[in-house]
Each structure stands twice: as C-alpha cells, then as structure tokens.
Amino acid sequence: MSADVGNSVGHRQASLSATLGNDIVLVDPEEMLRFCRDWHGDVTSGAIAVLRPRSTQDVCAAVKLCRELGISIVPQGGNTGLVLGGIPDQPDAQVILSLERLNSVRRIDADDFSAVVEAGCVLSELKDRIAEKGMFFPLALGAQGSCRIGGNVATNAGGINVLRYGMTRELVLGLEVVLPDGTVFNGLSTLRKDNRGIDLKQLFIGSEGTLGIITAVSLKLTPLPDQIATALLGLNSLNDVMSLYRRARRQCCDLMSAFEFMPPLAFTLAKEAIPDLPIPMAADYPAYVLMEISGSGLIDISDLMQRFLAGVMEDGLVVDGVIAASEAQTRNLWKIREGMNEGQAKRGQHMRTDISVPLSRLADFVEDAEKAVSEALPTCVSVSYGHVGDGNVHLNVLPPQGSSKEEAAAMIYQAKTVVNGVVDRFSGSISAEHGIGRLKRADFEERLEPAHRHLLAALKRAIDPSMVMNPGCQLNFPDRS
C-alpha cells in the first residue's frame, strides 16, 4: 500500500515542490490550465505539475528529479503548437516543463551577424530587439506574438519567409540543450562554418522535445531590409501562379521574401472576420498572389517590383494587380491573408492541413485534392492557400454552416482520409511545417518505412534510453529499457 501512496500524483507533486521549490512548481489546476490547453482550444489535458525553471541549471535539476521520480517531461515554449506536441497525453505520468521564464537575450552582435538568446524569448519581441540594432531575424509566422524561440527551433518552424531565408533550421548557428540525463550539451557557438564531425544540433532541431530540452539558441542575423514592396495580384489559374513564381524567382533575383497564393474565397472569409477591411481588387479572378520583395541598400526595390509587374501584365500572366503605396496599405494586404484564417475559424470546426508536395506538382495537387474532396463531400467547401515557393499548401475543408458537432467531426475525418490519400499519390508530406506532435502521430507512423522507423527508434534509445522526454510525441516508442 505504501508503495502506491508513495507513487501517487499528490506524493510526486510534494516531492517536486519540496526539491525544486514552490516558485518553480505549479500544481494548482487553475494556474496550470493555460499550459494544459492547446492553442486552438480543441484539447484540454492535465499534468502532475507545471515546472517553470528560471535557468539552465534549474532545468538540469528538474530533469534529474523527474528521472528519479519516474516522471516524464513534456517541454513547452509559447504553447502555440498546432499538433499537440507540448500537451501531455498521460496527465498522471507527465509534467509540463515551461521555458517561458528563460527569456534573457544574452547577446545581440550586429558585427557578428548573430544573437544568443534563451529559449523562452517571444519571437516578435526578439525580432524587435534585433531590429533596434539594425539587424533582422527572418522567421515570421502568425503566432509570432506568442510563440517562443525555443519552441520554434524544437519544431523547426516555417512561416512566410522560408522561400528566401529557409526554415528555422537554417537560421540556427548553435544550441544549448539539457539532455535526458540532466547534463548540458554546450553548442552555443556563433561560428558560421564548423565541420568538426557530426553536427549534433541538427538532431534537436525539429525533434519536438523528444531528445532533450533546448534552453538557448545562437541565431544567424541578416541586415534589416529597409525597403519592402508588396503587391496583390489576380491571375487566371493556379498554373499561372506557378509560372509567375518561376519567373519571379529569376527576374527578382533572390530578393523575393514572400509569395503566397490564395483563392477568391479568401476575400469573403477575410471580410467575415474583419468587416471593414478594404479589399483593393475584384474578387472574381480564379487565383490571387500576395508577393513581397525586400532588401537593404542600393537596390531600388519598389522600382524592381514595378518593372517586374509591368512585364508580367504585358504578357497577360497577371491580369490585375495593386502595389501597396504605404505601410498602412501593406498591412491591409497582409490582413486579407490573416483574416482569411480568422474567417475560417469563425465558420466553426474545420479540417486544417499542412501539406507539401514537389513544387512542380503543386497546381496539379490542389486540383486533384479539391476534386476528391468535392466528390466525397459535396456540401463542404475547400480552401487552398499557402507558401508557393515551398510547395506548402494549407488545404482546409469547411463543413457546411449549421452542421452539428458530430456531423462536422465525421466530415473532417473523411476529408482527412481523402486528402491524405492524394498527398500520398503525390509523394507529399502530411506535415510541411507544423510537426507531428501527438495529433499526427498515427498518420505519420502509418507511412513510416521500416528503415526509417528503425533509425528513429535507435536514435531515441541512444539519447533517451529511459524514455523521459516527451513520450507519445512523434512516435510511440517501446517502453523504457
């Protein structure tokens, strides 16, 4: 009996608090709630406790104690993930370890084109601090006001600037990681080139907390672009969008920083979310592109955009277009993109996807997948948009308005099966940028080749033999050895 009591949640909470202190250990359900509920509010879980360390040493102590107590750890950054990677699935066996208090900017060095920051820094605040020094950190995504850099690295976040600057992986120079045994891997160098053996930091980038806890990051910076030109363009087809992208890559050199496609429905959805949003163009073209060129220094970016558009309009590739003439107009154009997402949310429960396919097959994929959805679910509406340069499509499916919760859930389940089937035919990915977490684990495991699974399991056993780190995320590994 005493062993059972000794292993109860209450007992483990007491052990955590006694050793780590009440400042670090939250056990009150009210206080824990915001850590236990996911970004969309779809899932609310629980945890033995939420640990809020203030330093790397605190994280080490927490990891060592959890190992002793037989508790596993779900690391969490800004809790903005979309695949439940930071939400416990075994509330009685897991703690959440929040990095939000490790939020110091250790160094921003414009001469070194680098910054060294702690995992809990909020992305947009970090970008602002870096901009004050005339530098730029290119990662840009919808959640940037809440997400934290450690989570961005752990999930290898994407976003709208990937086409020019790469995924988060390509923006990381170094990492500090607390390993599953509670020791620290010190890899916080700012060297641009370092070929001393296998690059261990790559393992942790995108591992979603399954191999260790990222506590600090060295980032690659670029000069702050002081000129930005943004245009909204109307085109006759998604095939024309792809032709425009290829031409833009060539003609605008490598200075294009965003190239998003949207369907005409984007305007309707954006208006539903933001009724007074000005829409500067007719909504009757089959496809739209939001395009941004940016740069610093001696190149006239606005002139480049104008000359590019003059050519493609003369050739009929672009039918209609507006270039933002002010910062306010630029913000409004981006609000269409953002409002489109909010409008979908307002229509209620719907299927969200995060697909990538080879760039050359994007238009065909969207056509095939939307057709498959409309055949299987004629009352649903498909909304496809995304980051053309990355072959990344968010093909979402909205059940008809007025559907019951159960009806919507059934349609979403069916839509997912239909779309994933098309993704497989196109050799695409079911997670281009959001990760696997717990939400996509089954779909991921189902598609894993044996050699791939074998390597992942071998890696996990090698680095986290006690299976302390984020069990249930990405893969269901065998129990601890």
Next chain:
Amino acid sequence: MSADVGNSVGHRQASLSATLGNDIVLVDPEEMLRFCRDWHGDVTSGAIAVLRPRSTQDVCAAVKLCRELGISIVPQGGNTGLVLGGIPDQPDAQVILSLERLNSVRRIDADDFSAVVEAGCVLSELKDRIAEKGMFFPLALGAQGSCRIGGNVATNAGGINVLRYGMTRELVLGLEVVLPDGTVFNGLSTLRKDNRGIDLKQLFIGSEGTLGIITAVSLKLTPLPDQIATALLGLNSLNDVMSLYRRARRQCCDLMSAFEFMPPLAFTLAKEAIPDLPIPMAADYPAYVLMEISGSGLIDISDLMQRFLAGVMEDGLVVDGVIAASEAQTRNLWKIREGMNEGQAKRGQHMRTDISVPLSRLADFVEDAEKAVSEALPTCVSVSYGHVGDGNVHLNVLPPQGSSKEEAAAMIYQAKTVVNGVVDRFSGSISAEHGIGRLKRADFEERLEPAHRHLLAALKRAIDPSMVMNPGCQLNFPDRS
C-alpha cells in the same frame, strides 16, 4: 592454422571477388594505388580491396558481405578530401568502397528547382548539366573538377559561395543512404519543407562515411545567375576588410556571392605558380579583397557594383580597385586566388589550416595568430586568406625555402600547436569546412566536451553497432559491440 588462413587478406580478397565479381573488386596494387593515395600525395596507404559498385543494390551487397567477412569499409568519392577521411588506416582490415561508378543524373527538373543525382557525379560536370537547363547549383570549390557530390555531402563541403547559399547541408533536399546493416534509407524526396519528425538526413551530412554510405542526393537549385560582377580591391587593413564586408552585406542586399580576403603575398605566390599571370594592381596594400556580386533578371548587377565601389572609395574604405570588364579578366582575378594556393604548394611542405572564428573577431584572430607564429618561428612566413563572410581563415605557415624535410616537419608541428592555441582562445573551430577525417582526429578528440563525446558515441553505437563504417575517421570509438 586454417582459421588464420581463412582470415588472411588473400582469402578475404578471394571471398570478395567470388561473391561480388571481378568487375567490382580490384585487388591489384597498381590499380588500387590512385584510391589509396591522398589528394596532396602526403600519404599512401593500402586496402584489402577497392570495391567499385555500379548501383545502390551493389553497395548493399558489398556492405552485407563485408560485415560477414569482418571487414570494415572506407567510403570514397572523388578522393579529393584534405583530412584523410577516405584513406584506410588499417590496410589489412579495410576496403575502400568507391562511389565513382554511381554517376547517373537521375533527374534535373527546372520547374521543381531540384535535381536528383547519384553520389559519384563529378561536381563540375553536374553544375554544367544543371546550367544547360538554366539552373544553378551553387557549391563551388577548388577541387570541383574531381570531387564527387556524395563526398561533398558526406563532408558538408563549403567553398567560396557559402556566404550567400550556405554549406552543402543547406543545398540538400534529400538523401539515399545504404546503412551499416546493408539496408537502404530512402530519403530522396525533393520537398522543400518536410517536418515529419527528426530529419534523419542531417545525421549523414558531414558524418564522413561513419554512419552509412550516401548513394544518391536530391539537390536544391536556384536560377542561373546571368550577370556576375567581380572586383579586386586594395585596402589599408584587415579591419577595413571587415568594415567593407559589413557594408557590402547591407548595401548589396543579399546578392554578394563571394568575398575573399588575401594578403599582398598572394600576388607573389600566384606569380611563382603562373609566371605570365597579369596582376592588375600594385602589391603594396596591406589587404586585398576579391568580391563577387551576381544575380539573374531585372537588377543591373554591374551598376550595383559600380555604385557600391564609388561609395566606399569616396569614404576611403577601399583605396584601389579594379572591376573585371570581361570574362577573361574575371578568370584572371580568380587565378590570383587559385595561383596563391599553387604557389604555396610549390614552396614545398607547409602547414595548412582551416579555421573559423566568430565573424566579429576575424581580424583580431589573424593578427594574434600571425604574431604568435612569428614569435615562435621567426624564419617562417604566414599566409592568411579565406572566406570573410564565413569567418573562415586558412592561415598557412611556410617554412623557409631550403629547409630539410625533417626541419620543415618540426616547424609545421610547432606552428600547428601555436595556431591551435590561438584558435582555442578565440572559441574557434580547427575545421571550418574540411572535416576531421583521420588527420585531425587527435586534435578534435582533445577538445571534445564529455557531453558531446557521449552523444557521438551513443549515436555511433545506435546506427553502426558493428563499427563497420569508416572506423578511425572522426573518432576512435570503442571496438564493435
């Protein structure tokens, strides 16, 4: 006795030939010589055999057979490595597995901005094939006429365009790898974004053949730059070179594709190698920069270079400069850079290094390191040059002409100790781009932190528990488990 005979080199050669065939297995010492001698000709080793598979399936068969026979495998691409990663150090226990016959271009797809190629493709030939389709593969290094893409990936090769396009790692979309158990990891996708769990290909990039054999690669392509502007500039100091770099990054946007610094001695050395090489500038400035801006499309690259140089010359940051007015002149400017290397080789045995330091400390590092060398070895000459944007310095030390082989070797050994000490003080890397191989293993191991070593050993045991793959390269791991 029979056990000994059964395990003799001759017996194992016979077993290899019998199973894999004489077409694939070379055992004649003459024929094996070019595979067993390193690029600089410093080291000539041997091997049980050289295996030359023609397909991925052949590689699988070879790996399985070697495991059975208790033979370990040293993979080799173009044999242009500079750190002996592809040269056996246990000739009686190792085979060389050459990838040179796996040299098909499986696909070049301009619309997909990608290519899928086999490991044995020669880099320059590949670049030419890709250019024929109007596309560009940016990896560029001295050995490109001989090195092969599989080796470039296995060593994460750097080169002169890294500042704009990144190391080889950033140019790879996917890999096909034969694992140490003879199975195949199929990761040859061309997706630009794919966040399905841990990115396994990152493990093999830069692993120098210690975890598996790369048999094919998917590459990221960009539009072929159709405008290139190249300039040779004279400056008053290395500090001015660093200021110029920072200004160029900002003012030339991200369009700078090379920024190399050289000392005045570069001209002398280049002339020693190529006596009729035209040198278009006086050799009496303390520092030189070879700078390239490139791009495609609507930006006037030559005008950009001219406006940039006008500004920096007006401000006195650049004292003298020439812009190449023809392709022939461009080639001649690059010949100074290449001739400088050949000139060093002509002066005989010397110390070559491949150092990186934080970008902001490059000028201080060169000053300190050259001073330390001249104090310790006053008769030697230091030549520092390299890739400024990457913080990558090749600080070489030339013993005085007429030194005996033994004298030169002693001075080289001492110079290395002195320079490595300065590298450590600057938190630099002793291998920025060449890798560790066997040449730098001891220096690498000496500097490894325990957590780092522990992770590397755990990884090796996880993926290559039988220690079949390139033992002796990067680290001396414990014997096979």
